[in-house]
Amino acid sequence: MDSRHSTVAANILLGLSYGSRTAELKKDYPQVLTLLANHFIGMEEGFAAIRKLGASNVRLRLWVEDHLLHTMTLEEIVAQSGVDDIIHPTNSPLLSPTEADVLFIPVLSLSLLSRLTQLDTGHPFVQLIVSALCAGIPVGALTLGAEPGHYRWGEQGLSQASPFLKEQMLAMVSKIESFGIKLLEPDKVGNWLSSAKAPLKKQVLTAEDIRSALKLDRTSIVLSRHAVITPLAADMAREYGIELQFK
Structure with missing residues (x-):
């Protein structure tokens, strides 16, 4: 069986395994679309934030970056995130920002950050984020993956970046904040979502x-x-x- 058929089969199995949640998913909870990128740091905290959101009254969908599927299977992503409603990157149409009430970026990879600062809408994540911002939809991101001064970088032996490299990373983070993306600490995601619900888009x-x-x-x-x-x-x-x- 080739990888394409394996992926289809995995999606079917995941749907069957989590079918008992159908009634819950029909409730009118805010829809949070989570854009999950792959990165060398921040994955653990990103998955923890997703699990914490999943324990609140929201509907979570996970759009997975293609690169992440080179290192993790769909089953592993479901196990780590607790989310079974997963959008596969290669067989999904480009999403509209109106399909979500909130966009959440749990892992701000340097690749995604760089594309965002350049407004590179050739990348589907960036196109959706820019469209959401233009539509007034709240967008939040955990910034650990682009903060080399964070203690987690030191724990993983990544604390030797030059001052100029650190400066460039932080400058990019500051730039996307100026676009309207809310920068979040892992323990502040729930508070942000609660405050973001109030002004949910009223077109x-x-x-x-x-x-x-x-x-x-x-x-x-x-x-x-x-x-x-x-x-x-x-x-x-x-x-x-x-x-x-x-x-």
Whole structure:
């Protein structure tokens, strides 16, 4: 059996193993999409943060970076994270930011950090993160993987970076913070999520939006499930045959 079929079979087995959670997953909990990258430090803390989130009233989905599957199997990722709703990188369509209420980055790898600072939207994680920020969706990241001054780096024998290298890492972290990404310590993730829930995106569709759609000859508008539609916008959409779709 080739690796592609092995992956499909593994996904089927995981679905069967965790099918008992179906009723729970249907509850209207905030949806947290977790973007899991591979890195040489911070994996243990990242998985611990995911498990802690999973113990709260949220719905977790895990989008796994392809590179991570070179070092861990899907079964190992499920065991470490406690999450069985996993999006495989190679056979999933590009996700829309409206499919989640919150984005969480448990492992800020230097590769992902560098791509983020360059706004390299050719990478699917970066495209989703940038889209989420533009849509007003909260994005948080554990920064241990890019903080060479953290004691965990010293514990793993990684404390000898030059001052310039450390400066460059911290500069990149500061830059993504300026983009709107919330920088988190492992023990602050729950507090951040609680505060992020309050301003969950309230997209407002107005008559002006309908007029703009008409100018572009659009026949449908995709809205988040939290969207608010003004009465005039609803009337205009019906009048002009513009379909309002909810994600």
